[in-house]
Each structure stands twice: as C-alpha cells, then as structure tokens.
Amino acid sequence: MVKRFILLFAFLIAGAAYSNEIPSKVSSVTVYSDRALVTRISDLALNVGTKSCTFTKLPASLIESSVRIKGAGTALVRIGDVDVRNVHLSTVQDPRVVELKNKIQKLVDEDQGLEDQLAVLKSREEFLKSIKLVAPTEISQQLYRGKINISTLRLTLEFIGKETEKIKTVTRSIKKRREEIERQMDAIEKELLELTPKKALEKKQVTVELEVIKAGNYHLELSYILRDASWLPVYEIRAYPEEETLELAYFGEVKQKSGENWQGVNLVLSTARPALGAVAPKLSPWYLNTIPSRKMARPVEKQSRNMMAQIDLETMEIPPPSQVLTTGLSVNFAITGLKNILSGEGSKKILITRERLPAKFSYVAVPKLSPHVYLNAQVENSTEYLFLSGKTNIFIGTDFVGKSHIGNIPPRDSLKVSLGVDEGIKVERKLVQKFKEKTGLFSKKEKVSYIYRIELQNFKSRPIEINVYDQIPVSQNKEIEIKDVAISPQFSSKQENGILRWQFVMQPKEKKKITLGFTVQYPRGRVPTGIF
Known part of the structure; x- marks a missing residue:
C-alpha cells in the first residue's frame, strides 16, 4: 500500500527559492459572487537606492490585469515597474495539499506499525502451535512417570487456548483497522487528485521596482482579484409564536480553492459583480422582416377536467415574477472580527447579523386539500440590511421544520414565511x-x-x-x-x-x-x- 503513493509524494518534496522575496500576509479580502479581491501587506525598512521586491507563491488564478500596488510610510518612495509572471514550482504549495500529505504520512506510519504487530502475533501463534504439536507425546510420558498431575495439565491447556484466542482477537482488530486505513487513504488520494490538476505546480509572483529617495519604513500593499472564490447568502429563521417574534440569522456561505489561506483577515462580502464590467452595454438595431407563410395547425382547445381552481396556501393569488432590487451600485457587508477562510476546506458559514424582529402570526386552513392547519408569519425587515435571495432552514423554537427559499427583501419590506403544520x-x-x-x-x-x-x-x-x-x-x-x-x-x-x-x-x-x-x-x- 505504501508503494502506491511513491509517485504522489514525488512532487510533494522540496521547495522553490526566489530572489528579492519579501514576507507578506493577507490582511483583507472582499468576496464577490464568483471571485475575490485580496489585499496583501508587507512592512519594509528601506535604504536609499533601487530595490526590487517580489511577492511570491501567489495563486495561479490571480488575474494579472487586476494587480494594484500602493504604499505609504516615513520613507519617500517612487513606485516603478510592476511585473506579473507565472512560476512553475517543484512542489505543491496548496496548504490543503500539504495537510493531506501529512495525513497520508501518518496513516502510512500507523499501517507499518500494525504490520509489525501482526508479525509479532504470528510468531507467538506459531510458537503456541509448536507446543501443541509436541505436547501429546511429552505429556503422556510425564504423566506415566508421575512428574505432572492432571491439574497442572488442565492449567497448561487453558493457557494455550486463551493465548491463542487472544492472538486471534487482536489480529482481527488489527486487520479491521488496516482496512479502515486503506479506505481513508483512498479518500485522501481522490481529494489530492482533485486538488492537484495539471496546473497544480503553477503559481504567480509579482515583482515591483521601488526607487527609494529617502530612507525609512514603508508599508507596501498589493491587491489582486482571483477566481476560485465565492459566497452565497443563507439563512436560519426561528419562529417564537408565543412571544410573537421571529429571529433571523443572516449568513454568508463562503468557499475558496485559490491555493492560499486567508487567516486573521478583515472580511467583506459584496453583492457587486466585477465580472460584468463598468461600461453599460449598447443596443444593436432591432430589425423586423417577413418570412414565407406556413400553414399552421390550429391549436386544439382543451377544457380542464377539473373545474376547481388551484389554491395558493400562502397568498391565494398568482405570485408576481421575480424582481431585481438595486440599492446604489452594490451592498457590502463588513464582517465583525478577523476571520479564517482556508483553501479547499469547503463552505464556511459566516454570520452577517442576527436579528430578533416582531412578527404577525396567522394560520391557514384549506380543508378540501389538506386535513392540517398551517402556520404563517409575516415580518417587516426593520434592519439596515438587504436580505438577498437565498436558502433558509426554518425552525419553530429549537424544532427543525424544513427548508425553504426567500427572495430579495430590502429594508422596510415584508417577508412572509411558511412555518409548516401546527397540530394545536x-x-x-x-x-x-x-x-x-x-x-x-x-x-x-x-x-x-x-x-x-x-x-x-x-x-x-x-x-x-x-x-x-x-x-x-x-x-x-x-x-x-x-x-x-x-x-x-x-x-x-x-x-x-x-x-x-x-x-x-x-x-x-x-x-x-x-x-x-x-x-x-x-x-x-x-x-x-x-x-x-
């Protein structure tokens, strides 16, 4: 089983060296619906002269045209050329890949230890078998000579039987654990293959030329947009009919596979769509013409088999089409506190706000269609937040009711929530x-x-x-x-x-x-x- 990972480990060893590399860390991230704006900072002590500074090990999905450089400090600096280039590494730098590699190594070490235990148990079992083979003849002679008694013989046989059973039990347990290790390694191998495609060894680096006119400290800031990051709004709604209130927890579900970890960053979730560009589209002429007429079959008028109208349990009318709501150019949610979003860790729920709002509860019964009574709630969005369209989990108190979906709810607008059946x-x-x-x-x-x-x-x-x-x-x-x-x-x-x-x-x-x-x-x- 160890051999199967030799090739996999081949590209997970050794690193790459960079000239003029400067230390940097991600300080803030703004996540959009399909990408993210990342800001890195580096604090430098500069002497007079020309200095070349390189930000290394940047994600391959970095969009080169989005790179921006600025700085400030006691040093007087003129920012010169900025160069962005691809770098092919001798090792995978994705933190998640490194983590998985370490897990594999631990599993390999554990499996080797279990294999050694099996070898020891096998030797003990063979020893007990050898005793059983020579025991009948030897015991007969000793009994004949009166050197051992029946009680001693019984204890000896019980010892051999118990030891043999113990060895078999431990052996089964070890084999079961080795099978579990095999399954875990299969799962890790699959994830590694997903995280290490053909371009997994590719990174980017940004080099900026600084002309230092006056020596001093300098805070250099690099910002760039990268793909492989996104967020979606999700909600938890908890109804408290006895208190006539509704608690709405507004989350951003953030995920990223950029290859860099965002640790201790200031996080902003934005509704802006940078991929759409800043220039309004232009209309093309709308021309009409005729085509040769064709004989069309007359539609057959169909009469409904059921005279009874379909009943909408919540609104009792046909719902209006979806609408796109605009509040300024975009809405940005600045998240309180520093956050950690690791590359490849899956979706992470980030709390935007949790609000307790007064609600009006009412019940709906359509006994012709259902023998149940349904609880509805209506609440006004009295917060400053725009509630974006998204999935929601619904609870009555601590009891899970089901899943639903809400549309865009701007401030001062109302939200209607169906809370399921009330047996009361x-x-x-x-x-x-x-x-x-x-x-x-x-x-x-x-x-x-x-x-x-x-x-x-x-x-x-x-x-x-x-x-x-x-x-x-x-x-x-x-x-x-x-x-x-x-x-x-x-x-x-x-x-x-x-x-x-x-x-x-x-x-x-x-x-x-x-x-x-x-x-x-x-x-x-x-x-x-x-x-x-």
Missing part, C-alpha cells in the same frame, strides 16, 4: 349530504345538491387568527348552472374563480363551524366533468 389547531371537512333530485318524466334537467361542513377547534392557550379557504364550483358551460348556494357564516372575501375565504379570531378552546351548500343543474344524461 384541528380542522375537518365532511360531506354531510349529497342528494340527487328526482325530476318529472318529461324534464330535460337533472339536479344534484351538496352540503359540506367544516369544523375547527383551537386547542392552544392563546387566541389565534386563522384564514379558512374553500370554494364553490364555477360553470364553464351555459347548460350547467350552480343554484341554491347557501353559506354560513358569511365569507370574508370571494374571488371570481369561486374561491372563498373566512377570517376568524378564535379564542382558546373555541370551536367554529362553516356550512357550504349548493346545487348543480345540468342536462339529463350529460354528467358534467369536475363534479365530485
């Missing part, structure tokens, strides 16, 4: 009567009457506001009529598609009933579609 409120819908009216022999019409009853009960210890939705059928054929509509209590609103809404405030333990009745009249012998 019960709803049931029953068909209590279905009656087909008998008509005369010569009548050309048939009638079917329906009566439904909806029953609700609030088992919670506080008043709740609830919206209940149901519907009456809507005829799409002049030969079908909806008659004798009887609804109690009166609905709060009605849509043209027949959807009804009742809004109640229910006290603790209170019960409510809704009765809904109607008659469908249609031509004899022609059963209408959508009837139920």
Whole structure:
C-alpha cells in the first residue's frame, strides 16, 4: 500500500527559492459572487537606492490585469515597474495539499506499525502451535512417570487456548483497522487528485521596482482579484409564536480553492459583480422582416377536467415574477472580527447579523386539500440590511421544520414565511349530504345538491387568527348552472374563480363551524366533468 503513493509524494518534496522575496500576509479580502479581491501587506525598512521586491507563491488564478500596488510610510518612495509572471514550482504549495500529505504520512506510519504487530502475533501463534504439536507425546510420558498431575495439565491447556484466542482477537482488530486505513487513504488520494490538476505546480509572483529617495519604513500593499472564490447568502429563521417574534440569522456561505489561506483577515462580502464590467452595454438595431407563410395547425382547445381552481396556501393569488432590487451600485457587508477562510476546506458559514424582529402570526386552513392547519408569519425587515435571495432552514423554537427559499427583501419590506403544520389547531371537512333530485318524466334537467361542513377547534392557550379557504364550483358551460348556494357564516372575501375565504379570531378552546351548500343543474344524461 505504501508503494502506491511513491509517485504522489514525488512532487510533494522540496521547495522553490526566489530572489528579492519579501514576507507578506493577507490582511483583507472582499468576496464577490464568483471571485475575490485580496489585499496583501508587507512592512519594509528601506535604504536609499533601487530595490526590487517580489511577492511570491501567489495563486495561479490571480488575474494579472487586476494587480494594484500602493504604499505609504516615513520613507519617500517612487513606485516603478510592476511585473506579473507565472512560476512553475517543484512542489505543491496548496496548504490543503500539504495537510493531506501529512495525513497520508501518518496513516502510512500507523499501517507499518500494525504490520509489525501482526508479525509479532504470528510468531507467538506459531510458537503456541509448536507446543501443541509436541505436547501429546511429552505429556503422556510425564504423566506415566508421575512428574505432572492432571491439574497442572488442565492449567497448561487453558493457557494455550486463551493465548491463542487472544492472538486471534487482536489480529482481527488489527486487520479491521488496516482496512479502515486503506479506505481513508483512498479518500485522501481522490481529494489530492482533485486538488492537484495539471496546473497544480503553477503559481504567480509579482515583482515591483521601488526607487527609494529617502530612507525609512514603508508599508507596501498589493491587491489582486482571483477566481476560485465565492459566497452565497443563507439563512436560519426561528419562529417564537408565543412571544410573537421571529429571529433571523443572516449568513454568508463562503468557499475558496485559490491555493492560499486567508487567516486573521478583515472580511467583506459584496453583492457587486466585477465580472460584468463598468461600461453599460449598447443596443444593436432591432430589425423586423417577413418570412414565407406556413400553414399552421390550429391549436386544439382543451377544457380542464377539473373545474376547481388551484389554491395558493400562502397568498391565494398568482405570485408576481421575480424582481431585481438595486440599492446604489452594490451592498457590502463588513464582517465583525478577523476571520479564517482556508483553501479547499469547503463552505464556511459566516454570520452577517442576527436579528430578533416582531412578527404577525396567522394560520391557514384549506380543508378540501389538506386535513392540517398551517402556520404563517409575516415580518417587516426593520434592519439596515438587504436580505438577498437565498436558502433558509426554518425552525419553530429549537424544532427543525424544513427548508425553504426567500427572495430579495430590502429594508422596510415584508417577508412572509411558511412555518409548516401546527397540530394545536384541528380542522375537518365532511360531506354531510349529497342528494340527487328526482325530476318529472318529461324534464330535460337533472339536479344534484351538496352540503359540506367544516369544523375547527383551537386547542392552544392563546387566541389565534386563522384564514379558512374553500370554494364553490364555477360553470364553464351555459347548460350547467350552480343554484341554491347557501353559506354560513358569511365569507370574508370571494374571488371570481369561486374561491372563498373566512377570517376568524378564535379564542382558546373555541370551536367554529362553516356550512357550504349548493346545487348543480345540468342536462339529463350529460354528467358534467369536475363534479365530485
């Protein structure tokens, strides 16, 4: 197993030397949706004359045209030429690769130690086997001569049996651990192959020429944009209905595979899109022309099999199209404290803010479609932050409810959150009567009457506001009529598609009933579609 990594280790040994190399560290990073702006600093003590300073071991994904140099200090310096070039290294410098290499070495050392233990156990087992082979003859002679007794013989045999079993147990344990080591090394090897593509040995370096007019200290700053970095907004929403509040935790999910570690940096998450450029696009002429006509097949008009409208549990209307919100040119989130973002470590959640906001909680029941009551919350974004579109995990208190997605929510705008089923409120819908009216022999019409009853009960210890939705059928054929509509209590609103809404405030333990009745009249012998 050790041999399989000889080639892999071949390019993980030895380093590269640079002339005029200066020490530097990453001080701040601004992460965009698909790249990052990195600032490196180096503090120098300069003497009068010309000095060439080289920032080494920079990521290969550095965009050369983005390089900027500036400086300040007690020294008087004129910045001259700046040179950016690729450097092919004799070793992989990615910190994650180095970390994985060290893990492999530890696993190799452990496996070698286990192999040595197996060799010792095998020698002991062979020794015990040799005793068992010569024991029968030797024991018979000793018993015959009276030099050993049965008790001593029994103890000897028990010792051999226990030692043999112990050796087998330890051997099985060692083999199991070696199999686990094999699996771990396979996984590390795969990750190493992903982190070390053909350009893994390529880095960049930036050399700047300084003309020092007056000696002194100088703070040199290099900034550059690199790829292989991004961030996405994610959220955790925790609802507290009893307190009528909602806690929203706003995170940035940051990841980078640049090959350099950002340790102890000032981090900014930005909504700017530097990849789009700063110049507005120009329109091209929009020309129209004709093409030879073709005979088009007439579309077949299709009639819905179901007369009942689809009900949106949250808004009860067709949602508007997505909108792009703009607040100035961009929004930047300066993160509090110094952060560590390591190359290749996967996504890291960085807290932007955590806000506790007053919320209005209400319930929605659509008993025709679901036997459950759903809890909704509406909250105003009273913070200074723009909540960007992103995934969210939803909790009621400490209980996980599910996953969802929110759109862009600017300050002073409202956010609606669906919080799932609340078992503390019960709803049931029953068909209590279905009656087909008998008509005369010569009548050309048939009638079917329906009566439904909806029953609700609030088992919670506080008043709740609830919206209940149901519907009456809507005829799409002049030969079908909806008659004798009887609804109690009166609905709060009605849509043209027949959807009804009742809004109640229910006290603790209170019960409510809704009765809904109607008659469908249609031509004899022609059963209408959508009837139920």
